[in-house]
Amino acid sequence: DRFPQDAKLHSTSFSEAEPPRVLITGGLGQLGVGLASLLRKRFGKDNVILSDIKKPPAHVFHSGPFVYADILDDKKLHEIVVNHRISWLFHYSALLSAVGEANVALARDVNITGLHNILDVAAEHNVRLFVPSTIGAFGPTSPQNPAPDLCIQRPRTIYGVSKVHAELMGEYYYYRYGLDFRCLRYPGIISADSQPGGGTTDYAVQIFQAAVKNGTFECNLEANTRLPMMYINDCLRATLEVMEAPAERLSMRTYNISAMSFTPEELAQALRKHVPDFQITYCVDPLRQAIAESWPMSLDDSNARKDWGWNHDFDLPELVATMINFHGARTR
Numbered sequence: 208d209r210f211p212q213d214a215k216l217h218s219t220s221f222s223e224a225e226p227p228r229v230l231i232t233g234g235l236g237q238l239g240v241g242l243a244s245l246l247r248k249r250f251g252k253d254n255v256i257l258s259d260i261k262k263p264p265a266h267v268f269h270s271g272p273f274v275y276a277d278i279l280d281d282k283k284l285h286e287i288v289v290n291h292r293i294s295w296l297f298h299y300s301a302l303l304s305a306v307g308e309a310n311v312a313l314a315r316d317v318n319i320t321g322l323h324n325i326l327d328v329a330a331e332h333n334v335r336l337f338v339p340s341t342i343g344a345f346g347p348t349s350p351q352n353p354a355p356d357l358c359i360q361r362p363r364t365i366y367g368v369s370k371v372h373a374e375l376m377g378e379y380y381y382y383r384y385g386l387d388f389r390c391l392r393y394p395g396i397i398s399a400d401s402q403p404g405g406g407t408t409d410y411a412v413q414i415f416q417a418a419v420k421n422g423t424f425e426c427n428l429e430a431n432t433r434l435p436m437m438y439i440n441d442c443l444r445a446t447l448e449v450m451e452a453p454a455e456r457l458s459m460r461t462y463n464i465s466a467m468s469f470t471p472e473e474l475a476q477a478l479r480k481h482v483p484d485f486q487i488t489y490c491v492d493p494l495r496q497a498i499a500e501s502w503p504m505s506l507d508d509s510n511a512r513k514d515w516g517w518n519h520d521f522d523l524p525e526l527v528a529t530m531i532n533f534h535g536a537r538t539r
């Protein structure tokens with residue numbers, strides 16, 4: 208049997224003596240390098256392998272192991288997992304919401320076929336698997352404020368459809384084959400030293416650099432568009448915490464996590480505490496606006512807080528202070 212029913216008996220806990228051997232796919236996106244750095248501090252530099260199909264910048268290449276991995280090449284994936292004795296896999300390869308709509312066929316290949324390859328390799332080699340989901344897995348018929356863990360999910364983007372598919376397939380493999388699948392629905396993630404690639408929440412990353420550099424920002428969402436957001440440090444810590452949680456603490460396999468929700472106007476207002484003359488203008492992108500309006504304004508993450516002790520550190524004021532500080536703020 209390729210997929211032993213008792214796989215989860217072997218994969219649920221690692222003794223402290225032996226740290227996991229980690230592979231991160233899509234490692235050169237917004238989150239991979241930061242995740243690798245967090246995991247390397249915890250498990251040792253050589254136990255965490257970043258991978259992507261792009262050439263890494265020098266500082267990433269020199270910071271720890273890096274391999275080429277195309278998630279559409281399933282034979283190569285098996286080879287990497289076997290040769291590096293991988294025991295935990297963080298699957299970050301994906302096309303995001305706006306770029307996915309611009310290239311549906313590629314999004315389907317990467318986000319759906321790629322995920323199938325990852326599920327099979329993880330199940331076959333008894334690997335604990337983390338797949339990020341998103342607020343994009345909800346749609347216009349989901350409860351919007353807040354969206355609970357379990358509710359109607361009828362997203363209208365290929366990105367959202369692929370993420371609902373990932374949640375369901377991962378849970379199916381968990382019940383059917385014992386795959387130790389763990390999944391968090393991320394809000395829009397705000398990072399200082401890495402850029403998102405083609406999402407709907409990207410404005411909330413770009414606005415900080417523009418505010419510090421020019422004192423102005425042209426926003427592609429309407430002023431009152433409220434979306435759930437999170438600072439990257441909270442997101443990466445949550446990811447590590449859910450992967451380290453003892454299996455018996457997890458009453459589910461897919462959890463919402465949340466920190467704050469704001470509109471562009473509220474973010475601009477918070478920014479003015481640091482850049483008093485900051486000006487925001489609006490040039491709305493109809494695609495991104497329609498996507499944003501189909502997503503929830505906030506997430507109910509009470510199950511994550513109850514089951515495995517999730518707690519965010521960054522609310523809006525701390526987020527803004529940290530981002531402005533990074534971009535070399537002129538706090539007046």
Ligand code: AKB
Nearest residue numbers: 303304341406407408
């Ligand atoms: C996007 O905007 O597409 C992503 C997400 C919220 O999943 N940042």
